[in-house]
Amino acid sequence: MTTQAPSSRLLLALAALGAVGVVASYFVTGPERFWANWIVWFLFLFTLALGCLFMVGIEHLVAARWSVPLRRVPERLSTLLLPVVPIGLIALGAVSVLYPGAKPEALQNPLLAGKATWLGLPFFSLRTVLSLALCLWGLRVLVMGSLKQDLTKDPAYNLKARRFAPVFMAIFAVVITLLAYDWVSGLMPEWYSDIFGVYLFAGGFLAALAATVLALSHLQAQGRLTGIRGDHRYNLGAFIFAFTVFWSYIGFAQYMLMWYANLPEEVLWYKIRFEGGWHTLTITLAVIHFVVPFFALVTRDAKSNAARLKWVALLMLGAHYLDLYWMIFPMLGKGVLFSWPEVAFGAFFVAGGLMWARRSMNWGEDMPVGDPFLAKGLEFHL
Amino acid sequence: MSDATLLPAALREPALTEGPVTLGGLDDQVLSATERKPPKAWFIAIAITTVLMLVGFGFIGYTIATGIGVWGNNSPVFWAFDIINFVFWVGIGHAGTLISAILFLFRMRWRNAIARFAEAMTIFAVMCAGIFPLIHVGRPWLAFWLFPYPNERAIWTNFRSPLLWDVFAVSTYFSVSLMFWYLGLVPDIASMRDRTTNKWKKLIYTLLSLGWQGSGRHWQHYEKAYLLLAGLATGLVLSVHSVVSFDFATSVVPGWHMTIFPPYFVAGAIFAGFAMVVMVLVVVRETMDLKNLITMRHLEVMNKVVLGMSCLMGYSYFMEGFTAWYSQNVYLHHTFINIISGAYGWAGWLTIICNIAIPQLLWFKKCRTSYFWMILVGVSVTVGMWFERFVIIVISLSQDYLPSAWRHYTPTLVDFGILLGSFGLFFTLVLLFARVLPVIATTEVKAILPGAQPHSGGSHGEHGGHHA
Numbered sequence: 001m002t003t004q005a006p007s008s009r010l011l012l013a014l015a016a017l018g019a020v021g022v023v024a025s026y027f028v029t030g031p032e033r034f035w036a037n038w039i040v041w042f043l044f045l046f047t048l049a050l051g052c053l054f055m056v057g058i059e060h061l062v063a064a065r066w067s068v069p070l071r072r073v074p075e076r077l078s079t080l081l082l083p084v085v086p087i088g089l090i091a092l093g094a095v096s097v098l099y100p101g102a103k104p105e106a107l108q109n110p111l112l113a114g115k116a117t118w119l120g121l122p123f124f125s126l127r128t129v130l131s132l133a134l135c136l137w138g139l140r141v142l143v144m145g146s147l148k149q150d151l152t153k154d155p156a157y158n159l160k161a162r163r164f165a166p167v168f169m170a171i172f173a174v175v176i177t178l179l180a181y182d183w184v185s186g187l188m189p190e191w192y193s194d195i196f197g198v199y200l201f202a203g204g205f206l207a208a209l210a211a212t213v214l215a216l217s218h219l220q221a222q223g224r225l226t227g228i229r230g231d232h233r234y235n236l237g238a239f240i241f242a243f244t245v246f247w248s249y250i251g252f253a254q255y256m257l258m259w260y261a262n263l264p265e266e267v268l269w270y271k272i273r274f275e276g277g278w279h280t281l282t283i284t285l286a287v288i289h290f291v292v293p294f295f296a297l298v299t300r301d302a303k304s305n306a307a308r309l310k311w312v313a314l315l316m317l318g319a320h321y322l323d324l325y326w327m328i329f330p331m332l333g334k335g336v337l338f339s340w341p342e343v344a345f346g347a348f349f350v351a352g353g354l355m356w357a358r359r360s361m362n363w364g365e366d367m368p369v370g371d372p373f374l375a376k377g378l379e380f381h382l
Numbered sequence: 383m384s385d386a387t388l389l390p391a392a393l394r395e396p397a398l399t400e401g402p403v404t405l406g407g408l409d410d411q412v413l414s415a416t417e418r419k420p421p422k423a424w425f426i427a428i429a430i431t432t433v434l435m436l437v438g439f440g441f442i443g444y445t446i447a448t449g450i451g452v453w454g455n456n457s458p459v460f461w462a463f464d465i466i467n468f469v470f471w472v473g474i475g476h477a478g479t480l481i482s483a484i485l486f487l488f489r490m491r492w493r494n495a496i497a498r499f500a501e502a503m504t505i506f507a508v509m510c511a512g513i514f515p516l517i518h519v520g521r522p523w524l525a526f527w528l529f530p531y532p533n534e535r536a537i538w539t540n541f542r543s544p545l546l547w548d549v550f551a552v553s554t555y556f557s558v559s560l561m562f563w564y565l566g567l568v569p570d571i572a573s574m575r576d577r578t579t580n581k582w583k584k585l586i587y588t589l590l591s592l593g594w595q596g597s598g599r600h601w602q603h604y605e606k607a608y609l610l611l612a613g614l615a616t617g618l619v620l621s622v623h624s625v626v627s628f629d630f631a632t633s634v635v636p637g638w639h640m641t642i643f644p645p646y647f648v649a650g651a652i653f654a655g656f657a658m659v660v661m662v663l664v665v666v667r668e669t670m671d672l673k674n675l676i677t678m679r680h681l682e683v684m685n686k687v688v689l690g691m692s693c694l695m696g697y698s699y700f701m702e703g704f705t706a707w708y709s710q711n712v713y714l715h716h717t718f719i720n721i722i723s724g725a726y727g728w729a730g731w732l733t734i735i736c737n738i739a740i741p742q743l744l745w746f747k748k749c750r751t752s753y754f755w756m757i758l759v760g761v762s763v764t765v766g767m768w769f770e771r772f773v774i775i776v777i778s779l780s781q782d783y784l785p786s787a788w789r790h791y792t793p794t795l796v797d798f799g800i801l802l803g804s805f806g807l808f809f810t811l812v813l814l815f816a817r818v819l820p821v822i823a824t825t826e827v828k829a830i831l832p833g834a835q836p837h838s839g840g841s842h843g844e845h846g847g848h849h850a
Contacts, residue, residue: 063395114710155389162393166693173697181708194698194705195641238487249620253644260632261639265711372389382489 008358015351021344029341035094036332037345040324042084042091043183044207045353047176047200048320049080050135051208054172056142060158061165066235068377069227069367073215074208075143076360082139083356085132091183092128095121098331101189111190111265119189124182131175138168147363149370158371176201187331191269195254202247203289207320209240210313215357217310224366230304231382237303240293240312248290273326277336285326289319321346398492398830400674405828408675412822413574415670420817423669431809438803441796442517450520452796459779459791464518465629466771467801470654471511471808472552472626473647473767476619477655478504479559482566483615486608492683494826495675499666500659501563502819506811507655508556510804515548517800544628551625555618562611568594569604570820623647630774637717637778640705646698650767653691653737657763660684662812664753666821675822678751685750688759692741699738717778725790726777729769736766 026034052074059067095102101119106112117123141164149157177197185196193199213236219225258266273282293312302308329337368374445452455462478500485493516522528549530539539546572594575587594600627647630638640646660681667676706718721730740762749755781788815821 111710115708118708155393158393159390169693177701192705192709193641194701195645197701198642198645249624250645253624254641257628257631257639257641257643261634263634263639265709372393 008355011351011355011358014347015355018344018346018348018351021340022348025341025344031097032332033337033341035091035098036328037341038087038091039094039098039183040321040328041345041349042087043179043200043324043328044321045080045087045349046084046179047204048207048211049078049084050172050175051201051204051206052078052212053081053135053138053142053168054205055208055212056146057138057165057168057172060142060161061169063162065373065376066232066380068371068373069380070212070216070225070232070236071146071368071371072364072366073212073219073225075146075368076363077208077211077215077357078139078143079360079363080353080356081132081135083352085136088128088132092121092125095124099124099186099189101186106189109190115189119186124186127178127182131178134171134175138164138171142168146368146371149368150365151370153370155372158373172201173197176204184327187328188269190265193254193258193266193269195250199247199250199254202243202250203320203323206240206243206247206316209236209243210316210320211357212236213240213309213313214317215361217306217313219361219366220306227367227378230306231380233306233309234300234304234382237297237305237309237312240309240316241297241303244290244293244297244316248286248294251286251289272330278326278330281322281326281336285319285322288315289323293319396677396679397832398495398677398679399827400677403674403827403831405831408824408827408831409573409577411672411675412820412824412827413570413577415816416574416818416820417578421669424813424817428810428813431806431813434802434806435810436803436806438800438806441799441803442513445517445796445800446522450518452794454791454793454797456789456791458782458787458789459776461775461779462791463793463797463801464514466768466775467804468511468514468518469626469647469771470768471507471514471804472555473623473651473654474658474808475504475507475511475555475559475655476623476648476651477659478502478507479555479562479615479619480652480655481659482562483612484619486612487616491830492680494830495677495822496659496663496680496684497826498563498566498823499663499821500655501559501566502815502821503655503659503662503812504559505556505563506808506815507658508552508559509811510808512552512556513804513807515545544625544632547625548629551618551622555622558611558615558618562608562615565604565607565611566823566826567819568592569596569825570823572596573824574820619652620648623651630778635778635782636711636713637721637774640702642698642701642705646695649691649694649698650770653688653695654763654767656684656688656691657760657767660688660756661760661764664757666816670816670821672822675827681756682747682750685744685756685759688763689741689744689750692738692744692763696738699734713783716781720777720781721773724777724781726773726780729773730777733766733770733773736762737770740766 022034022037025037055067055074056071056078058064059071099119100106100109101112101116102121102124106116106119112119142161145157145161180196180200184200185191185193213233216225216228216233216236220228255270258270272278293316296308296312296315297303325342371377450464453463455464478497481493481500482497482504486497516525519525519528528539528546530541530546568591571587572591575584575591578584578587624644624647627643631640631643633639663676663681663684667673667681703718706714709715721727724730741759743749743755743759749759776791780791
């Protein structure tokens with residue numbers, strides 16, 4: 001605890017400094033860039049928190065046992081959904097600035113006129129509010145219930161969570177798809193790709209796994225969660241490995257099909273990202289989101305190696321940021337923009353997110369002690 | 383484990399086998415099926431399937447002798463039953479690979495009892511699938527032109543064609559699946575070799591078991607090879623049907639060019655494959671006296687997979703429909719409306735009802751554990767998934783960009799004959815397999831018997847399951 005105190009102050013200072021930069025950027029570099037940054041971080045935190053909730057949900061859905069001892073980590077991280085709500089509501093301010101479908105000119109464009117109601121601010125906001133509300137419901141049932149079980153030790157929670165898990169999967173599919181269509185591809189509303197929701201899911205879930213690994217290693221460095229061994233870590237490593245491949249598979253499928261068919265309404269998305277500085281960034285994304293983690297984790301030992309997993313996890317969080325940046329920023333049409341506003345946003349949201357995550361690590365017991373399957377999870381062997 | 387008895391019934395996990403199963407008893411139960419004379423029902427069944435198969439071969443012979451003009455294919459519906467059946471059968475194969483490879487990597491121990499049969503079905507399904515592109519080339523004796531090799535014609539294959547990728551994807555899939563299956567069979571064939579008293583059988587089994595002695599070193603190599611092949615096959619589960627989907631999705635035909643196609647085809651393949659495996663296992667379990675090894679729990683879990691896949695299919699169908707509207711693309715829109723209301727609208731609705739609506743019955747435990755309902759769903763999914771490919775291929779092709787080229791498609795007797803023949807071939811092979819080789823991997827089931835786990839403190843733990 002003594003080592004934690006100064007770094008908490010550091011985080012606070014960083015967040016405060018970031019906040020100043022964030023506000024300043026609105027006036028200095030203009031609202032468009034401000035909102036683009038805001039959306040990147042809104043999506044970053046939302047997909048990460050939702051991905052954590054997905055980890056919890058999938059455990060209940062398939063009745064996994066190995067992950068019970070470490071479930072509290074994604075449970076706690078998924079509470080990031082709470083600060084995501086105000087961030088998301090503020091993000092609605094971006095709609096009329098950045099999203100062509102919500103601007104009055106959209107009605108002149110024959111491709112947009114037919115779906116103007118869908119793209120317009122009122123319906124857009126309704127979908128966002130509904131998505132946030134559904135996520136909070138999921139958080140309440142899955143996570144709050146689990147925290148309560150620490151005290152009650154009542155297996156009824158497991159039953160309830162198992163019954164709720166399929167419902168949550170449906171919620172998850174709707175929310176992540178809307179997020180992809182509304183907030184990302186909505187920036188170029190003529191463009192469409194029906195895999196896009198799955199693409200965002202793959203990246204978000206990967207970020208959630210990475211955050212879980214980092215939080216786990218942080219807690220273990222404090223001598224907590226000692227019951228979690230290399231065998232558990234191996235599974236997390238294998239999941240990260242699998243999902244880097246899955247992300248690449250989905251990303252490649254989308255890219256290859258559009259490249260092959262070469263339809264004007266589709267290739268524009270990639271054409272922009274293959275011009276100027278974006279070209280380098282596109283290749284960088286493929287390298288750090290796929291090539292590096294693939295080779296870093298391909299061997300068996302690497303997947304349970306704590307140090308290796310930690311830096312891969314850190315890299316994956318960076319890769320997720322880059323992925324979102326790569327999706328949002330080219331739409332500003334101004335080339336690669338990365339200077340003090342982006343750094344300020346990063347400082348504000350990373351420090352703020354870490355403060356929240358750090359605080360959340362004290363909610364409930366470190367392991368779901370009321371879960372009847374905890375013992376089985378602890379004795380898990382490869 | 384200790385407080386398992388305090389759990390509500392719904393949270394308790396049933397055992398993977400029912401009743402007392404001993405190591406020796408397991409060998410007797412599974413391996414003796416290959417030693418007994420098959421029952422009368424088996425002869426009747428194989429007679430029927432063989433006739434179907436021969437009818438199919440007859441029609442294939444007729445096609446080859448006459449030309450593919452005997453099919454209903456026309457311009458613009460250049461692809462029809464041949465490619466529908468190809469995609470259908472490749473899809474059926476996917477359940478086997480998923481069960482044997484992906485569930486193995488996920489350490490789903492329930493898969494051990496059913497992996498062998500499912501893998502065998504994979505191989506037979508891919509064999510059925512392979513026939514269709516072969517006969518569709520029209521002159522199958524020149525099919526080797528599909529392989530890239532320096533030749534006197536100085537013509538290379540088109541490496542940018544997904545059809546060529548298919549040649550590689552499917553043949554790799556077949557070879558890896560066959561190796562994986564055979565590798566798993568080796569210890570069991572060795573057991574059969576040691577049991578049999580027949581001289582000829584002994585010779586054949588001796589050759590096939592590759593000198594297996596069950597030594598520690600043998601097991602060590604076996605498990606390493608099994609794990610590696612499982613890793614390879616896992617990639618193939620995704621790649622094969624993705625490449626099949628590229629046959630469609632790379633083109634600009636409305637209704638084919640969808641970015642969701644690769645994962646959606648994979649999900650559909652697993653869906654159809656599992657439905658088929660459930661139906662066949664119900665028959666195997668009842669007729670081969672294997673109820674204690676292939677338990678109702680196995681069937682229930684597989685039905686859950688079917689349900690999950692049905693929901694993924696529902697998502698994909700919905701996204702296709704939604705994108706047809708969202709794109710505001712008139713061609714895409716037209717194709718989608720055609721699926722639900724055009725001349726083949728019935729096929730579109732049949733697909734949706736069979737694949738999305740009926741499998742929802744599996745939300746109920748009663749349906750997941752009742753032969754009647756699970757077979758009803760299985761048949762519905764099999765029909766639905768065949769028609770899904772019909773919808774994708776025929777509806778999209780029959781009306782695309784140029785209205786003056788639109789044409790209705792009607793299959794001929796030959797089309798139906800070859801389709802039936804492929805079912806005949808598949809089930810003939812399944813029936814033969816059930817009597818010639820052990821339908822359950824006895825060594826893998828031994829690994830999940832109580833006391834076999836390396837950390838359970840049991841005494842049979844020397845080869846306690848490859849990381850089961």
